Amino acid sequence: MHYVALFVAATAALLGANAAQAPQHWKDLVKQYQDNTLKQLPQGNCTKKNIVTRPEWGDLSDKQHRKYIEAVKCLHKKPSIIGADKAPGARSRYDDFQAAHIINTPLIHATGSFFAWHRWFLYLWDKALDEECGYSGSQPYWDWSKYVDLPFKSNPLIDGSETSISSNGRYIPGRNGTLQTLPVPDSSSIPGIFTPPGTGGGYIYEGPFVNWTQHLGPYYNQTVTNGIKVKPNPGPNALGYNPRPIIRDFNNTLLLQLNTYDAVVQLIENNTSIHGFQPSFFGGAHLEAHSFISGVDNDLFTSPGDPLFWFHHAQVDRIWAIWQSADYATREAELDGTITLTNGK
Numbered sequence: 412m413h414y415v416a417l418f419v420a421a422t423a424a425l426l427g428a429n430a431a432q433a434p435q436h437w438k439d440l441v442k443q444y445q446d447n448t449l450k451q452l453p454q455g456n457c458t459k460k461n462i463v464t465r466p467e468w469g470d471l472s473d474k475q476h477r478k479y480i481e482a483v484k485c486l487h488k489k490p491s492i493i494g495a496d497k498a499p500g501a502r503s504r505y506d507d508f509q510a511a512h513i514i515n516t517p518l519i520h521a522t523g524s525f526f527a528w529h530r531w532f533l534y535l536w537d538k539a540l541d542e543e544c545g546y547s548g549s550q551p552y553w554d555w556s557k558y559v560d561l562p563f564k565s566n567p568l569i570d571g572s573e574t575s576i577s578s579n580g581r582y583i584p585g586r587n588g589t590l591q592t593l594p595v596p597d598s599s600s601i602p603g604i605f606t607p608p609g610t611g612g613g614y615i616y617e618g619p620f621v622n623w624t625q626h627l628g629p630y631y632n633q634t635v636t637n638g639i640k641v642k643p644n645p646g647p648n649a650l651g652y653n654p655r656p657i658i659r660d661f662n663n664t665l666l667l668q669l670n671t672y673d674a675v676v677q678l679i680e681n682n683t684s685i686h687g688f689q690p691s692f693f694g695g696a697h698l699e700a701h702s703f704i705s706g707v708d709n710d711l712f713t714s715p716g717d718p719l720f721w722f723h724h725a726q727v728d729r730i731w732a733i734w735q736s737a738d739y740a741t742r743e744a745e746l747d748g749t750i751t752l753t754n755g756k
């Protein structure tokens with residue numbers, strides 16, 4: 412695979428996107444992104460011919476779905492190399508990625524490095540899928556808007572079939588939402604992240620990831636009160652060994668607020684500076700989709716433990732790339748803030 416930068420890599424993925432129900436304005440933004448990105452080529456070793464593309468899951472064939480699922484399971488079988496000093500609970504190469512996210516969480520969320528760190532993280536993930544597990548494609552994205560007003564079973568990514576990333580958790584009634592406090596010195600002055608209960612709350616029960624075991628986390632022990640009792644992590648900073656299946660709690664209401672095509676267009680158009688774009692996106696569409704997935708995704712630290720994380724963040728990266736492409740000269744290297752969570756406030 413050839414990489415220059417992932418904003419370049421992501422370009423041609425959009426060429427295959429099925430945006431049939433998308434408003435014209437959104438299609439124009441996507442077209443502008445493709446044109447402006449291709450105009451920059453060749454760049455280094457990257458040309459129009461070898462550019463890496465990111466597809467939307469629904470645009471891939473079942474055969475391609477199976478290959479991807481196989482590669483993720485392969486990373487989950489390969490032994491961890493991160494080292495017990497860093498992450499004593501890590502058992503697999505998959506866990507190494509989750510551990511890196513846990514360890515870096517306070518530096519990479521609501522900080523200047525949020526977008527760029529996660530772009531690099533996706534790049535390393537792609538590289539591991541390719542070099543360690545022989546997956547020749549690139550991480551597909553989850554187009555939230557494409558399925559947002561349909562039952563989640565309409566989305567082949569989460570329809571629970573053998574070619575999906577499994578589906579919802581079993582429904583558990585009578586739950587409260589979860590509240591994550593932020594890992595800052597005086598968290599009492601900063602509102603946490605509240606997620607209301609959704610339509611699942613239990614373990615996933617259909618599709619290829621039913622027998623998947625997560626090993627690290629949780630960081631936030633309040634998830635214990637949200638339906639299934641999750642054992643607190645026995646190690647330091649959620650990095651001890653704590654095997655358990657995946658919990659999900661899909662909630663379309665959350666996506667309908669900030670993840671529709673119209674909302675995403677507004678996010679891009681209304682924010683001409685990174686200082687508006689990043690906080691609006693981080694606290695808006697980005698968080699809503701994490702909360703839609705729920706389970707381990709109600710945990711800022713451990714969210715990559717659910718394989719849906721990669722699809723969600725490929726879409727976050729795509730939206731950032733579309734925003735950047737409107738004015739590469741200014742926006743390509745523009746960052747918002749320091750590397751202290753919430754900028755030390």
Ligand SMILES: [Cu+2]
Nearest residue numbers: 512519520529
């Ligand atoms: Cu993250």
